[in-house]
Amino acid sequence: MADQYASIIIDISHEDVDRVFQYRIPPAILPQIRVGVQVCVPFGSGNRTRTGYVVELTDKPDYDKEKIKEIIGVAEKSITADTRLIELAWWMKEQYGSTMNQALKTVLPVKKKVKARNKKIVETVAGMTECPSLVLLNSEQQSIADAFITSYDSGDRRPCLIHGVTGSGKTEVYMALIDHVLQQGKQVIVLIPEIALTYQTVSRFYSRFGSRICVMHSRLSAGEKCDQFERARNGETDIMIGARSALFTPFPNLGLIIIDEEHEGAYKSETTPRYHAREVAEKLAELSGAALVLGSATPSVEAYAKAEAGIYRLFTLTKRAKVGSEMAAVEVVDLRKEMEAGNKSIFSGRMQELIRDRLQKQEQIMLFINRRGYSSFVSCRSCGEAVKCPHCDVSLTLHNRQRLVCHYCGYQIPMPKLCPNCGSPYLAGFGIGTQKIEEMAAQMFPEAKLLRMDLDTTSKKGGHEKILSAFAKGKADILIGTQMIVKGHDFPGVTLVGVLAADVSLYAPDFAAAERTFQLLVQAAGRAGRGRKAGTALIQTYMPEHYSIQTAAAQDYAAFYRQEMGYRRLMHYPPACHMLCMQVAGEDEELMSRIMEAIAASVKKHFGETAEIIGPVPAPVYKVHDIYRKILYMKHENYDILIKIQKYVKMRWDETERCKKLTLQCDFT
Ligand SMILES: Nc1ncnc2c1ncn2[C@@H]1O[C@H](COP(=O)(O)OP(=O)(O)OP(=O)(O)O)[C@@H](O)[C@H]1O
Ligand SMILES: [Zn+2]
Structure with missing residues (x-):
């Protein structure tokens, strides 16, 4: 068998995750080596022993084989929170078709120098009052808590979906579950959509759990985020509340993940890897032996379908929790x-x-x-043309009656007096x-x-x-x-x-x-x-x-x-089917179109009999920032087939010189 090599990142808490080093795997320890495993390696010119994590395996090293050093051995305490996150990154890379680097950067934020600003965040939390106002759960709430706790203690880790009408007191239920998990010395991640991550919500958790909570929102700088993560890694905090990226908190003994308002669009990442927090949470819970609880008054069709299929346990809250409060x-x-x-x-x-x-x-x-x-665009009553952004394929939006703004690229102009198209003075706002x-x-x-x-x-x-x-x-x-x-x-x-x-x-x-x-x-x-x-x-x-x-x-x-x-x-739409949207974008409209046609033809030739292939069609907004975009849709009941198609295209793409001027983006649903 050919020599096997491992890509390793050293000291992930300090170094940029960009820097991976390749090492040869001694055949004797080969069976123990997989992605995420912590190993000892000789490092630098002095060959000092350092620990690192395996992030990728290959039999084709990128460097001269003669110069590659050998792994010393598997580190003693080799399963850590970071081990799991690296395994998770590997899974995300496969699942969403990104590179390992992109996936690693998502799960392991890059450490940067942190300024004193961070103190303020802790203070804002500390400014809240800690006064455990004990709400007695009503019978519906209590029976969910009881059922969860019983199965949790028996080791059952099937994900749970709480479908509770608005105002039914889902948050109180979450807090009861959190309480139980904390008592076992484990930690908890609570995801809340950014927009709902307000003082009101945070203070409810704070008054119950005090300084054991840590909050992470998107306004924190990369350094501040790292700092919060560091506190979690060191056991200074037990509960991380935050938007999507709080999922990657390196708790040493994660016991529970809660996703509130599970149906929210914000749980889907807009950058590669384009992951969905619900799916990643499911995988992370599995890797960590943690429980996953989803909650919503309006569950996503995806989650509800899984509950129907018995993959999730379904719990329901049918009435408002506050005494005297009724549904509208x-x-x-x-x-x-x-x-x-x-x-x-x-x-x-x-x-x-x-x-x-x-x-x-x-x-x-x-x-x-x-x-x-429904925003107010401006159009000409004489020629009928709307005033559009010159860089994007969208109408400009009127602000304060004075400026026209593009919501895609930020382009702005003062409200014109005359129609840019025909010169008539009859411009008016619509919508x-x-x-x-x-x-x-x-x-x-x-x-x-x-x-x-x-x-x-x-x-x-x-x-x-x-x-x-x-x-x-x-x-x-x-x-x-x-x-x-x-x-x-x-x-x-x-x-x-x-x-x-x-x-x-x-x-x-x-x-x-x-x-x-x-x-x-x-x-x-x-x-x-x-x-x-x-x-x-x-x-x-x-x-x-x-x-x-x-x-x-x-x-x-x-x-x-x-x-x-x-x-x-x-219509064969998710969740009845899986769908892969492949978008090709580029400044050169003709080249983009030609490549897209070529991809479509070759995918149809190789997979046309297996998968349903639609397009290519122009993206809903064809031009953004002077970049033209087309999309190819592929559907299949078997997710693995779509991954296969994606890998096939990616391989051909990487080999094609002309593609270097274009971008390829894959989005699975
Ligand atoms: N057992 C209870 N007894 C009395 N009041 C309760 C009880 N449980 C929750 N409440 C109160 O009911 C209100 C609604 O609760 P909560 O915000 O948790 O509901 P929710 O299900 O998350 O609602 P939504 O989905 O609309 O955000 C809150 O003011 C909460 O304090
Ligand atoms: Zn624009």
Whole structure:
């Protein structure tokens, strides 16, 4: 057998993970060597013994065989948290088709010099009050906690999905589970979508677990993140709460991973490896012998399908936890009829009536608009052209009536006086953004105090927190916002949630558009009536007959799931099928197109009989930043086939000189 070699990273806590060194594996220890194993190696010119981790195995070394040193042996305490993370990186590389380096960089943040700034984060947490307010679990909550604990203690590690309606007290259940796991001397990772990672949420955990928690959000610098990880590695903390990347906390004895709001899109990484936190958590839990608990009021179709198949255990919470709090009543208004009746305002008659009623009773209101695809673009009434970004294939968005901004690349121009296309002066804004709604609300309800939350008002540091806390303190009557305002917040004073145009998100060019819409509507409705007073959610729509709107109005998850799964099966979309989207991008439009055609032809030739292959088609936004993009879709029930296709393309790609000017991106669903 040919000599075997291992790529090794030395001292991962100090060195850049870019630096891997190759060593020969002595045949005697070959059976013990696999990815993640900690080994001793001679290092540097003095050949001092250092420890390192095996990150890759090969029989074709990149260097002169004569100059390659040999591994001394397997380190004594060879299973560490980092061992598992490296194994995880290996799995991610295979699963998502990235390089080992990209995967390693995702799981092991690069150590950089840390400035004193980090102290502040610890202080913010420390500024909170630690006062264990003991909430007695209700019977539904208690039975989930009991069932989990019994199976946990018996070693059962099947992932659990908690489907609990909005306000059903999932967080209290999580805390009971965490308590149990901590008592066993193990540690816990809690993932919360960035947007919901607010003072409100963190302080709930803090008051229960005090300084044993550590918080990690995306505003931390790489160095600060490393520092938090270091504290976890050294046992200075037991609970890490954070967004997606908190998953890679190197706890020595991880016992439990919780993913709250499991359905959130933010759990999917946008950079290579394009992993989904739910999938990675499942693998990490398996490698560490930890339990995985997912929770949501609107589970992703993927997770629910796994629960149905018995891969996940399903638990349900059917009612609101707070005594006296009921689910909101939901009403649907058909906007077409409003139009027919001559109401041109964005507030339907019923909406106006309910808003006035709440203002008069001094109760709070949230008005929600789905910004995507509904922002105000500017077009010419003479030639009909919209003003577009010169670098991207999208319309520019009007801000403060003064500037046009590209939401893809940041390109900005002052609002032109004349149409750039035909020179006519008849340029006008179309569509409605949050600013416009604020203006219209101010006109129609002059006595109301308004607050607006969107990208413009939250771009400053802490902006988002300030608005939420002002609203929570009752400093405004109406909070107007985008998706941001419906995510997981708990404002007991809100008794009306108005959804201004529910169907906008249905038009998104995405197979999951109906699922997104359903989730947004149910979550939005879930913000109403969380206190003692009953709440109403009013959904305005042009498509009242659509199943995602109907089932959301009925707050009937099961009915939604049945219809949606039927559609996914019929169309061969995930989770009925696996899908690989392969995108080729480049500045040279012609070259990009030609290469994409060649890939498609060769994939069709080799795999056309096995897999379903669609395209190539232009990406939903064909041009971004002067880069042109096309996509090829491949579907198969067997994930491994898609990995095979991806590897095949990647191999040919790497061998083709012309591809160096292009980029290839793979995304599995
Ligand atoms: N057993 C209980 N008794 C009384 N109040 C409770 C109980 N459990 C939870 N609560 C309260 O109910 C409210 C909702 O709980 P929580 O935020 O945990 O719900 P959730 O299921 O996470 O909701 P959502 O999905 O809408 O974010 C909170 O104010 C919480 O303090
Ligand atoms: Zn642009």
